[in-house]
Amino acid sequence: MEYTKEVLDHFQNPRNVGEIKDADGVGQVGNMKCGDVMYTYIKVGSRPSSVGSNELQTANRKPQTEEYIEDVKFKTLGCAAAIASSSMMTELAKGKSLTEIEKLSRDDINEALGVLPKQKYHCSILSADAIHKAVEDYRSRKKEIK
Amino acid sequence: MKHIYLDNSATTQPSSEVILEVKKVMEQNWGNPSSVHSFGQDARTVLDQSRRKVAKFLNCREDEIIFTSGGSESDNLALRGVVEGYIKKNELKTGKLPHIITSMVEHHAVLHTVEEMESQGLIATTYLKPDQNGIISADQIEAAICDNTILVSLIYVNNETGVITPIKEIGERLKNINSDRKDRIFFHTDAVQAVEYLNIVPEMLNVDLLTIAAHKFHGPRGVGVLYVRKGIPIRSQISGGDQEFRMRAGTENVAAIAGMAKALHQIESRESLITNQVAELRNRLEAGIAASISDAIINGVGANRAPHISNVSFLNAEGEAIILNLDFLGIAVSSGSACTSRSLSPSHVLSAMGIPPEKAHGSIRFSLSHETTIEEIDEVLRVLPGIIKNLREMSPFK
Numbered sequence: 001m002e003y004t005k006e007v008l009d010h011f012q013n014p015r016n017v018g019e020i021k022d023a024d025g026v027g028q029v030g031n032m033k034c035g036d037v038m039y040t041y042i043k044v045g046s047r048p049s050s051v052g053s054n055e056l057q058t059a060n061r062k063p064q065t066e067e068y069i070e071d072v073k074f075k076t077l078g079c080a081a082a083i084a085s086s087s088m089m090t091e092l093a094k095g096k097s098l099t100e101i102e103k104l105s106r107d108d109i110n111e112a113l114g115v116l117p118k119q120k121y122h123c124s125i126l127s128a129d130a131i132h133k134a135v136e137d138y139r140s141r142k143k144e145i146k
Numbered sequence: 147m148k149h150i151y152l153d154n155s156a157t158t159q160p161s162s163e164v165i166l167e168v169k170k171v172m173e174q175n176w177g178n179p180s181s182v183h184s185f186g187q188d189a190r191t192v193l194d195q196s197r198r199k200v201a202k203f204l205n206c207r208e209d210e211i212i213f214t215s216g217g218s219e220s221d222n223l224a225l226r227g228v229v230e231g232y233i234k235k236n237e238l239k240t241g242k243l244p245h246i247i248t249s250m251v252e253h254h255a256v257l258h259t260v261e262e263m264e265s266q267g268l269i270a271t272t273y274l275k276p277d278q279n280g281i282i283s284a285d286q287i288e289a290a291i292c293d294n295t296i297l298v299s300l301i302y303v304n305n306e307t308g309v310i311t312p313i314k315e316i317g318e319r320l321k322n323i324n325s326d327r328k329d330r331i332f333f334h335t336d337a338v339q340a341v342e343y344l345n346i347v348p349e350m351l352n353v354d355l356l357t358i359a360a361h362k363f364h365g366p367r368g369v370g371v372l373y374v375r376k377g378i379p380i381r382s383q384i385s386g387g388d389q390e391f392r393m394r395a396g397t398e399n400v401a402a403i404a405g406m407a408k409a410l411h412q413i414e415s416r417e418s419l420i421t422n423q424v425a426e427l428r429n430r431l432e433a434g435i436a437a438s439i440s441d442a443i444i445n446g447v448g449a450n451r452a453p454h455i456s457n458v459s460f461l462n463a464e465g466e467a468i469i470l471n472l473d474f475l476g477i478a479v480s481s482g483s484a485c486t487s488r489s490l491s492p493s494h495v496l497s498a499m500g501i502p503p504e505k506a507h508g509s510i511r512f513s514l515s516h517e518t519t520i521e522e523i524d525e526v527l528r529v530l531p532g533i534i535k536n537l538r539e540m541s542p543f544k
Binding site: 039082 | 464470507539543
């Protein structure tokens with residue numbers, strides 16, 4: 001396989017491997033049949049909003065807050081590309097606001113990895129889907145509590 | 147870094163004698179064997195001598211040896227050659243398509259050729275399903291035979307699992323069946339993985355066509371043989387000159403052919419069979435894996451297997467990830483995982499044996515040679531448990 005340095009690095013030294021026991025959201029994608037399974041766990045935090053908030057703050061006098069990925073971990077069963085794209089996804093996701101996460105695409109992960117071999121592209125799809133699902137899970141849990 | 151090569155079913159290292167032979171012929175006998183002048187005749191001499199050596203190895207006639215570019219071409223020539231030979235002979239007859247019996251565990255060179263002929267509307271096919279150990283039986287063959295069956299094609303030693311098909315027994319059965327038939331059924335075997343370890347003499351096996359490829363037994367790449375029993379009507383697949391008894395056009399690859407003859411000669415001249423030596427190492431590897439790694443399943447373990455191949459499924463670890471981790475440490479193996487192919491489905495061989503995808507994805511093929519050492523096997527056993535453990539810890543499943 002013609003893997004880039006980034007892919008091999010993230011495969012050999014994956015970042016953020018593991019589980020978050022009291023996760024706010026969990027995203028599970030893939031299945032045993034296709035050989036790649038990925039679980040993503042997130043902790044969501046709250047912080048003063050950073051984007052375009054100055055005017056609003058002065059107007060309302062009440063600081064705007066935004067939700068962001070405070071922590072993210074993954075567990076993956078799969079090929080080198082699946083593991084590397086999981087690892088890269090956690091790096092890209094950490095610290096990002098949930099609005100930004102929604103815009104995090106398959107191509108963002110693929111590009112950060114220096115482009116996966118064509119037939120491996122579905123692995124990067126998987127990790128983008130996993131974080132989106134985790135956020136979805138977080139939001140549906142929040143709704144239930146409300 | 148010390149390198150350990152356990153992918154001998156993919157290709158073998160050419161022996162230094164083979165390399166010297168190829169070099170010598172390229173330097174000294176580079177003429178075209180079809181030329182009348184001395185350059186050509188020198189090359190012709192080498193070609194004839196090589197054919198004699200190969201015929202001796204297979205205990206057959208020299209005109210039963212067709213040199214090809216390798217295993218895939220030999221398989222294509224055998225299958226398409228027999229079918230087209232039959233169609234040509236029977237062009238005035240109408241009715242049923244010629245019927246071929248093969249199995250679901252064949253090499254793609256056979257499987258895809260048969261599938262293609264089927265989709266072209268040239269043949270009808272029965273694909274026999276092996277038992278859980280990967281074995282196709284003579285009874286299955288007999289049960290699948292129809293009036294219009296013209297050919298049976300089965301792999302001798304499976305390239306993924308090492309499982310041996312009882313070719314001799316099936317050949318005998320077909321011989322009996324043929325004695326009562328007007329149109330006899332021909333029998334082809336792909337013996338590519340068997341050359342160094344099993345008797346492949348066509349007469350003994352009762353086969354009519356047999357495929358071998360030099361690079362699987364320490365010979366050069368790009369050369370192989372199709373043995374065709376005298377009198378079997380096959381049709382050439384490459385049009386052109388009259389080379390190879392008009393069965394395969396193209397200027398002969400004399401240097402590679404001589405290299406292949408040298409490699410066969412080396413097999414013949416070994417003082418003892420390497421079968422036991424290689425089997426002992428394979429057994430050591432499998433026992434070591436069983437002792438140090440849980441949930442490791444040896445595929446085809448209940449079958450008669452060639453000594454040089456071991457196929458192991460590691461649950462909750464993916465094949466390509468295992469390969470790369472071993473490769474970082476200089477150890478070369480292969481896998482039946484989908485991730486090592488361009489498709490999304492795992493090995494067709496393991497699937498046909500009823501092995502579920504989650505086990506097939508974690509399969510590793512270790513293939514040894516007579517050059518494999520006990521130290522190399524022990525090194526694999528030293529590092530493999532840690533690799534599997536790391537991958538399993540990363541997996542969401544326990």
